[in-house]
Amino acid sequence: MSTFVLAMPxxxxxxxxxxxxxxxxxxxxxxxxxxxxDMSTFDIVVxxxxxxxxxxxxxxxxxxxxxxxxxxxxxLAADRVLAWLCTRSPRLNRLVEGKPTVxxxxxxxxxxxxxxxxxxxxxxxxxxxxxGLEDIQTISTARLEPNGRITLIRKRAS
Numbered sequence: 001m002s003t004f005v006l007a008m009p010x011x012x013x014x015x016x017x018x019x020x021x022x023x024x025x026x027x028x029x030x031x032x033x034x035x036x037x038d039m040s041t042f043d044i045v046v047x048x049x050x051x052x053x054x055x056x057x058x059x060x061x062x063x064x065x066x067x068x069x070x071x072x073x074x075x076l077a078a079d080r081v082l083a084w085l086c087t088r089s090p091r092l093n094r095l096v097e098g099k100p101t102v103x104x105x106x107x108x109x110x111x112x113x114x115x116x117x118x119x120x121x122x123x124x125x126x127x128x129x130x131x132g133l134e135d136i137q138t139i140s141t142a143r144l145e146p147n148g149r150i151t152l153i154r155k156r157a158s
């Protein structure tokens with residue numbers, strides 16, 4: 001195929017781009033989240049492989065310049081529309097973003113919390129250390145936020 005000739009009608013790229021975007025969002029919500037501030041080499045490899053696989057899903061056999069631009073524009077537009085809808089619907093926002101997961105309550109690790117969000121204990125300890133904390137008992141609450149960051153709230157001094 002030529003660099004400037006589409007292999008398919010333009011709307012195929014739009015539908016495939018939006019479909020892949022929505023499917024990936026759903027799959028990532030099903031798989032769950034963990035701290036994106038603590039991405040491992042494994043996480044990066046998975047993201048690169050997903051990106052390469054989705055490239056084929058979205059543009060198929062087309063190698064044209066326009067096909068790539070149409071697909072990217074469609075994905076960005078879908079993201080903007082979804083973000084706009086989430087600002088207007090708290091219910092949709094909770095569905096898309098999720099809600100915080102409490103990891104520590106009153107200095108005690110919530111049983112099974114780290115496992116539910118696929119967060120290794122070592123990664124959680126690193127999050128403590130980056131905020132200058134050594135002992136979990138000094139924490140009132142720790143939450144894994146929907147954006148993948150860990151929020152730590154220290155206990156008040158008595």
